[in-house]
Amino acid sequence: MSIVDELEGRGRGDASDGELDPDDPAGWLSLDYVHDQIQRQLEAQSDLWDEVDGRLRLILGVIGIVFAASATFQRQVTAGGTAQIPFVVGSLVALAVVCFLIAGAIVAIAYWPQKFDRPPDPVGLRDRWLTADPRRVKLIVTDSIRDAYNENEDVIKRKNQAFKVAFVLTAVATGMLGVALITQVTCQTVAPPWSWWPLGRSGC
Numbered sequence: 001m002s003i004v005d006e007l008e009g010r011g012r013g014d015a016s017d018g019e020l021d022p023d024d025p026a027g028w029l030s031l032d033y034v035h036d037q038i039q040r041q042l043e044a045q046s047d048l049w050d051e052v053d054g055r056l057r058l059i060l061g062v063i064g065i066v067f068a069a070s071a072t073f074q075r076q077v078t079a080g081g082t083a084q085i086p087f088v089v090g091s092l093v094a095l096a097v098v099c100f101l102i103a104g105a106i107v108a109i110a111y112w113p114q115k116f117d118r119p120p121d122p123v124g125l126r127d128r129w130l131t132a133d134p135r136r137v138k139l140i141v142t143d144s145i146r147d148a149y150n151e152n153e154d155v156i157k158r159k160n161q162a163f164k165v166a167f168v169l170t171a172v173a174t175g176m177l178g179v180a181l182i183t184q185v186t187c188q189t190v191a192p193p194w195s196w197w198p199l200g201r202s203g204c
Contacts, residue, residue, distance in 0.1 A: 025135035035142045042118065042145055045152055049116050052159045056111040059166050060104065066174055067100045086187055092180035099173035103166040110162030114155060117148035 070093055084090075120141045129137040 025133055025139075028135055028139065031135060031138055031142070035138055035145075038142055038145045038149070042149055042152075045149060045156070046116055046118065049152065049156060052156055052163065053111065055163050056107050056159065056166075059107050059163065059170060060111070062174075063100050063104045063107070063166075063170055066170070066177065067097070067104075070097055070100075070177060085184060089180045089184045089187070092176045092183070096173040096176040096180070099169045099176070103169035103173070106162050106166045106169075110159050110166075117152055119144040119148050 125137075125141070129140070
């Protein structure tokens, strides 16, 4: 039995024995505890929100740096003029750039500024509930925090999903750039005198 089930069982027992009215604020014995726990969970969720945004910013930074590195894949300048880069190198670089663009778009959409819902609203609290029973006000605030927590959780899930997709695309694109760089360097390296050199005497 979980602690929630145990607490619900005890609550039903207390209500039947003492005939507590759930609509009577005098019967809300655990209101302070519930409010404090929900408030702590909201604070922890706020930290998680900031952490997820930090991951998205990191992906954007990596995309910008590695995307700029793709500019190093240029034509090889030789004595006879400018030679085109090998087809494999060009294809890998082109695919990598496409992956970077898609990942960047996904992160940009997910990172678009969104407000973290953190009730209660100070203005509304002052104007509407100044003369109300403080226990009823606390219950209303507790319920609003619970609703905000659920809405924030949905946003965090979407941000996390976007991060995962963008991370995979960035990793794949970086791998393709790595392979392209290795291929280009190998092709532009002077062939050794060994007879079994696979790329031939004149590079790729």
